[in-house]
Amino acid sequence: MILSYPRRILLTAIIMTLTLLLIIAALWLPPVPRDVKIMDSIFVLDITDSMNVEDAEMDGEKLRRLTWAKEFTRRTLLELPCGSHVGLAVFSEARSLILMNPIEICTNYNDLIQMLGQIAPTMAWARSSEVSKATYTAIRQAENIDPKPSIVFLTDGHESPPIHESLFPKFQGTPGEIKGVIVGIGGSDLLPIPKTNEQGEIEGFWDVNEVMHVDVYASTRGDMAERNAQKPRTEHLSSQKKSHLETLANRVGFDFVSSPKDPQKLVNRIRAASETREVTIDYDLYAWLSGLALLLVLLVFLPYRWIGLGDAN
Amino acid sequence: MSALSWSSPGFFYLLPLALLPWFIYNHSKTIAWSKLVPVDPLSRWINLLLKSLASGIIISLIMALAGPHIPEQTVERYGEGAEFVVLLDRSRSMDEIFARPPLNTLRTERTRFKSKRVVSTDYLLEFVEGRPDDRFGYVYFSTRSVEILPLTYNRDAILATIRAGGLGKGISKTNIVEALQLAGKMYEKEAYRGSRNVLLISDGGQILSSAEKRRLKTIYEHMNLNLYWIYLRSVRGMTLDESEQDSVLWEDLPERKLHTFFKTLAVPYQAYEAGSLEEYTAAIDEIDRQQYQRLLVAQRLPRESKADVFLWLALGGLLVLVASFWLSYAGVWQAYRKTA
Numbered sequence: 001m002i003l004s005y006p007r008r009i010l011l012t013a014i015i016m017t018l019t020l021l022l023i024i025a026a027l028w029l030p031p032v033p034r035d036v037k038i039m040d041s042i043f044v045l046d047i048t049d050s051m052n053v054e055d056a057e058m059d060g061e062k063l064r065r066l067t068w069a070k071e072f073t074r075r076t077l078l079e080l081p082c083g084s085h086v087g088l089a090v091f092s093e094a095r096s097l098i099l100m101n102p103i104e105i106c107t108n109y110n111d112l113i114q115m116l117g118q119i120a121p122t123m124a125w126a127r128s129s130e131v132s133k134a135t136y137t138a139i140r141q142a143e144n145i146d147p148k149p150s151i152v153f154l155t156d157g158h159e160s161p162p163i164h165e166s167l168f169p170k171f172q173g174t175p176g177e178i179k180g181v182i183v184g185i186g187g188s189d190l191l192p193i194p195k196t197n198e199q200g201e202i203e204g205f206w207d208v209n210e211v212m213h214v215d216v217y218a219s220t221r222g223d224m225a226e227r228n229a230q231k232p233r234t235e236h237l238s239s240q241k242k243s244h245l246e247t248l249a250n251r252v253g254f255d256f257v258s259s260p261k262d263p264q265k266l267v268n269r270i271r272a273a274s275e276t277r278e279v280t281i282d283y284d285l286y287a288w289l290s291g292l293a294l295l296l297v298l299l300v301f302l303p304y305r306w307i308g309l310g311d312a313n
Numbered sequence: 314m315s316a317l318s319w320s321s322p323g324f325f326y327l328l329p330l331a332l333l334p335w336f337i338y339n340h341s342k343t344i345a346w347s348k349l350v351p352v353d354p355l356s357r358w359i360n361l362l363l364k365s366l367a368s369g370i371i372i373s374l375i376m377a378l379a380g381p382h383i384p385e386q387t388v389e390r391y392g393e394g395a396e397f398v399v400l401l402d403r404s405r406s407m408d409e410i411f412a413r414p415p416l417n418t419l420r421t422e423r424t425r426f427k428s429k430r431v432v433s434t435d436y437l438l439e440f441v442e443g444r445p446d447d448r449f450g451y452v453y454f455s456t457r458s459v460e461i462l463p464l465t466y467n468r469d470a471i472l473a474t475i476r477a478g479g480l481g482k483g484i485s486k487t488n489i490v491e492a493l494q495l496a497g498k499m500y501e502k503e504a505y506r507g508s509r510n511v512l513l514i515s516d517g518g519q520i521l522s523s524a525e526k527r528r529l530k531t532i533y534e535h536m537n538l539n540l541y542w543i544y545l546r547s548v549r550g551m552t553l554d555e556s557e558q559d560s561v562l563w564e565d566l567p568e569r570k571l572h573t574f575f576k577t578l579a580v581p582y583q584a585y586e587a588g589s590l591e592e593y594t595a596a597i598d599e600i601d602r603q604q605y606q607r608l609l610v611a612q613r614l615p616r617e618s619k620a621d622v623f624l625w626l627a628l629g630g631l632l633v634l635v636a637s638f639w640l641s642y643a644g645v646w647q648a649y650r651k652t653a
Contacts, residue, residue: 006645013638020631026377027624087473097403098480099453099461101473111470114463123459125484141480200457286620287378293627294327294374301333301367 012300019296026289031282039274040102040147042087043076044138045069046155046185047121048129050238052194052202053156055187057259065185069154070116072183075263076152076270077113082106083279087149088115089138093126096138102149122200129160132169132248139178139252150274151180151254152266157241158193164215168251176253179273183266184258186240193238206236317619320380327375334367363637366630373627381619394446394608395508396464398496399437399475402515403453405483407433409516409547429545433514434479440597441471446608448506450499451475454492455484460499487517489571490525497532507608509538512600516545518568526574533580540575541600542584544568553584 047066056068063071077086085102100115138151163169192205213233218224242258249256255273260266319325410426441449449471450464462474496511511533521529533540544553551563553572563569575582585596 006642006649009638009642009645013635013642016631016635016638020628020635023374023624023628023631027621027628087477089477095481097484098477099474100470101476101480103469103473108467108469111462111465111467114465115461115470115474118459118461118463122457125455125457137481144480284618286624287380290374290377290620290624290627294371294378297367297371297374298330298333301371303333303336 015296015300019293022289022293022296026286026293029285029289031284033280034283035278036081036083036281037271037276038081038083038085038279039271039276040085040087040145040149041152041180041270041274042089042098042102042138042142042145042149043073044089044091044096044134044151044153044155045073045119046129046131046134046153047090047092047119047124048158048160049121049124049127049196049206050129050156050158050160050193051185052121052196053186053191053238055189055191055239056185057187065156066119066121069183069185070119072260072263072266073116073152073154074113076266077105077109079263079267080105083281085149086112087145088112088119089141090119090123091131091134091138091153091155092124093128094130094133094137096134096141098138098141101145120200121196121202124196124200127196129158130163130169131155131157131159131244132163132171132251135182135248135252135254136169136171136173139173139180142178143173147277148178148275150270151178152183152270153180153254154183154185155245156186156238157184157245157248158238159241159244160235161212162215162235164218167215167217168247171251173252175251178252179275180252180254181266181269181273182245182249182254182256183260184240184242184245184256186238186259188239188242190234190237190239193236208233208236211236316383317381318384320382322379324375324379327378328372330375331368331371333371334364359637363634366634370627370630370634373623373630377620377623377627381623383617383619385616386614388614389609391607391609392446393606394444394448395510395606396448396450396500396503396506396608397510397512398450398452398464398499399471400452400454400458400489400492400496400511400513400515401433401437401475401478402487402489402513402517403430403455403478403484404487404517405485406487406516406547407545408483411545411547429516429547430483431479433543433545434475436594436597437475437478437514438472439594440601441468441475443601448608450496451478452492452495452499453478454488454495456486456488458488458492458495460495464499464503487515487519489513489515489517489519490521490529493529494532497536497538500536500538508606509536510600511538511540513540513542514545515542516547518566518571520567520570521574530578533578538580540578540580540582542572542575542582543596544572544584544586546586553586 051066052064054062054064056063056065058068058071080086082105084105086105087098087102088100089096089098105112135153138153142149142151194202195204195206197203212219213235214228214231218228240258246256255269257266257269407430408428411429411432448464448466450460451462451471451474452458452460462470465471493511500509553569572584586592
């Protein structure tokens with residue numbers, strides 16, 4: 001299409017006027033309200049001994065499970081949309097201890113990260129690790145928070161003392177009332193568990209004779225001694241207990257994700273599992289308007305002759 | 314004033330596009346011989362100016378798209394207030410009811426009891442909310458002390474942490490000495506800003522060894538920390554100081570020994586025996602009154618977008634350019650009409 005000279009000038013003048021209007025709009029158009037889906041969640045980090053095993057993979061490196069959990073939590077926080085609220089908790093012994101109630105993520109990111117950095121095995125107040133009971137207590141405490149947050153439970157699923165499959169700790173609540181995701185951490189090979197002392201410092205590994213290999217109930221039953229003896233004595237070693245975590249997730253109505261790679265995907269799972277709230281944020285259109293303006297200006301100054309669109313002279 | 318930051322610097326790759334206006338020759342009208350066109354220095358200058366303007370507009374728009382902003386920053390100003398490290402007792406005993414009547418009292422009225430933890434949480438919240446310029450750090454202690462929130466001005470963070478402290482059950486026993494030491498360590502890391510306080514909230518005492526006493530004495534006297542102890546009594550009527558109406562059961566209680574030791578420290582120390590809710594409020598109000606001193610306060614200024622500056626630049630350039638285009642269109646149109 002070849003335009004005559006005056007027409008071309010007219011077209012250019014019109015396009016430039018449009019650009020001018022776009023920029024004026026970018027400068028003066030008020031921000032438009034836009035609804036964003038946000039959710040409240042509490043990240044519960046397992047800080048028991050088994051979390052010190054170095055078999056959690058991230059960016060091609062083997063990290064301690066707890067290090068992985070902290071780093072992955074940090075990355076997940078970055079992916080959460082502004083307006084979402086996040087709280088932090090740790091789990092040791094048989095319960096979850098909430099350190100901070102959910103607060104808005106973008107304005108409080110700094111303090112959340114500070115607190116996340118403080119989470120360490122030394123915080124553990126006892127040396128046992130009862131994952132299922134800890135999940136229940138996290139749920140029970142979440143019920144007391146308004147609005148009710150979802151729970152993101154990061155653990156390797158190692159129960160110590162072990163539980164009998166038919167004597168699973170009872171969940172008193174209603175499954176699914178508090179929503180959540182269990183994030184499984186760790187590899188599939190059984191590895192020795194670093195042992196922490198009273199001060200929470202690591203001192204060697206748990207020995208085969210230092211841990212219980214059968215559940216508390218069975219170990220007190222004399223008539224079960226024979227059956228107990230046949231059980232594998234591997235409770236001093238730890239791997240990610242996927243099937244146990246799946247069972248646990250089913251019991252409490254949670255979703256289960258094993259060793260996620262992409263924090264964004266975990267955010268999607270959390271969002272899918274959580275009750276989201278809509279929050280209206282002010283969305284400034286300036287970027288779209290000035291982007292369009294730039295396109296128009298470029299349209300005017302594209303060297304059409306070179307690309308064979310203009311006339312040859 | 315901190316430097317300009319860019320939220321999407323990827324747009325800078327588009328900057329070479331600003332050269333485009335220099336590659337285009339807009340006078341593609343038919344001329345017999347270019348040498349016939351008279352040399353007109355004025356129009357050459359105008360041409361140069363218009364091309365520069367066009368480049369400028371493209372650059373400004375790209376810069377605006379790259380999201381220029383001044384990042385969230387903290388500015389320091391002087392305020393009235395103090396720094397507080399809150400040491401909250403998370404031991405199991407804090408789960409018990411607050412100021413229960415002694416066991417040998419007749420039950421006459423049925424009152425709703427709150428646990429000591431819930432009571433202390435409620436009042437801490439009120440205290441923090443009432444002091445906008447203070448800086449707070451938070452330690453929970455039981456057998457071991459954990460600094461969970463380093464000193465911060467962020468009110469949301471400290472309030473959320475205090476609220477979390479009211480949830481759930483206690484952990485294990487009480488180790489006040491470690492908590493007190495940790496508070497000292499938290500201040501050691503910080504630059505001196507103003508009045509430094511340690512707010513101990515606990516229901517129990519502890520018998521200290523002489524080594525522990527010496528250590529605490531050194532830390533607190535050396536760093537000049539003010540110590541406040543909000544003592545949540547378990548039994549109605551029990552006081553930290555001995556009194557005439559003492560029950561034999563209260564003699565030599567660890568709480569009383571700790572109180573006596575605190576009194577020997579050469580730093581401002583005050584114990585508030587929160588016996589009832591009214592007394593607790595009075596205790597908090599008293600601290601409130603005392604701790605208004607000049608203090609260096611950091612205030613957060615939210616991130617500020619500077620895209621407008623570039624949009625204004627583009628707008629200025631465009632106004633001239635648009636005017637020139639319409640002008641040349643008017644000229645060309647007239648010329649064509651004459652020839653037609």
